[in-house]
Amino acid sequence: MKYSDAGVDIDKAEKAMKSIKGMVKDTFTPNVMADFGNFGGLFTLDNLGIKEPVLVSSVDGVGTKIKVSIDMGRFSSVGEDIVNHCTDDILVQGARPLFFLDYYATGVLEEEALVGVIRGITKACKENQCALLGGETAEMPGFYQKGDFDLAGTIVGIAEKDQIIDGTKIKAGDTILGLPSSGLHTNGYSLARKVLFEKEGFDFTHTPKGHQVSIGDALTAPHRSYLNPLYPLVQKKQINGMVHITGGGFPGNIPRVLPENVGVTIRTDAWETPDIFKLIQSCGQVDFDEMHKTFNMGLGMLLIISPENLEAVQAELKSKNETFYHVGEVIERKGDHQVTLIQ
DSSP, X not given: OOGGGGTOOHHHHHHHHHHHHHHHHTTOOTTXXXXXXXXXXXXXOTTSOOXXXXXXXXXXXXXXXXXHHXXXXXXXXXXXXHXXXXXXXXXXXXXXXEEEEEEEEESSOOHHHHHHHHHHHHHHXXXXXXXXXXXXXXXXXXXXXXXXXXXXXXXXXXXXXXXXXXXXXXXXXXXXXXXXXXXXXXXXXXXXXXIIIIISOXXXXXXXXXXXXXXXXXXXXXXXXXXXXXXXXXHTTOOSEEEEOOTTHHHHHGGXXXXXXXXXXXXXXXXXXXXXXXXXXXXXXXXXXXXXXXXXXXXXXXXXXXXXXXXXXXXXXXXXXXXXXXXXXXXXXXXXXXXXXXX
16 A cells, blocks of 8 residues: 555645745745755844844644635635734734744645645745744644644744833833724634524625625634834833733733733723624624623734823824724722723
8 A cells, every 4th residue: 555545645745845835935034044845944043133032932823714714715814814823922022023833734635725825824924024934734634624724833033131021011000002903813713603604694705784895805804913013112112011812802811911910991982893793793692791702803902001102102103004092091900800891
C-alpha cells in the first residue's frame, strides 16, 4: 500500500506548497534569515532599534467562523482573521508583530482552500509589517470530514520594556474610548449560526430589510487590525490600558487589564450597534447580558486614557481618520463586579 491509499497525497501537498511559496516569501522582512520550507524559521533581532527588547507572543484560532467561510467558499477572509486577531492581542500590551506561524489542518487537502487561506494570511501579514515565517499543513483523513479544515496561528512581537502596557497606570477618572469593529470579528459564531441558519433558516445571500449587506457578507467581514492607528500612541506612552474585545465580550475582557481597586462603567448607547448584532439578538431572543458577553457589539478595541492625555489621543486618532466614541469611565471599585454596562 501507499500513503495515498490511506488518504494522504504527498505529491498533491508538495504541489500546493509550490503554489503558496511566492506569497509567503513576499511577506519576508530583512530580518528573516531562513528560506521557505526550512525545518525552523530564523529571525534576527538586529537593527530593530529596540534598547530593552521584550518578546510578546500569542496563539489563537478562528473558531466556527471557518464553517461559514467553507460553506460560502470564501477562504481568504479567515486567513486575515487569524493574523489580525493575534496582532491585536499583542498590541494591547504595547507590542508590534515580528513574525507569524500558521497551522492548517484538514481531512483531504484541497489546494483552492489552502491557497485562499494563505492568500489572506499573507495579505494581513504585509499590512501589519509581519513576516509569515513558517507553518504546518496537516492532512488527517478520518479526523476531519472532506472539505473541512481548521486554522490556528502564533504571533511573536516585540516591545520596548518601558512601553509595555500592563494596566498598572489605570486609575479612577480615566476615560474609555471605543473603536469600531468590522463585524463579529472571530467570536460568537456558534451562537450566530445557531440563530440565523438553524433557527431562522436564512440563506447567506439574504439581505434583511433595512440592512446594507447580505448576512453572508456581514459574517465573513475580516477581523480588523488596530495596529496602524494605535501603535503611534503606544510609542508616545499615551495609553494606560487597551482591551481587545474577543471571546467573553465586555465582562470577560475588560477585567483582564484592570487593577483590583477600580471598575468601569460602559454606556452601551454611546455607539450605534451594527445591524448584524441586532438581527441575532431579535431573532434569537438573546438577552442584553448574553449579547454583551458573547459579542463585541460593534466595538473591537477599548482605550483607557488619562485626562491629561485625552486631547492628544483624540487628535492622533483624528489624524488617522479613525472613528472613536466616548463610551465610559474608570471608577473606584464597588462590590464584586468590575464592569457595569448601562443600557
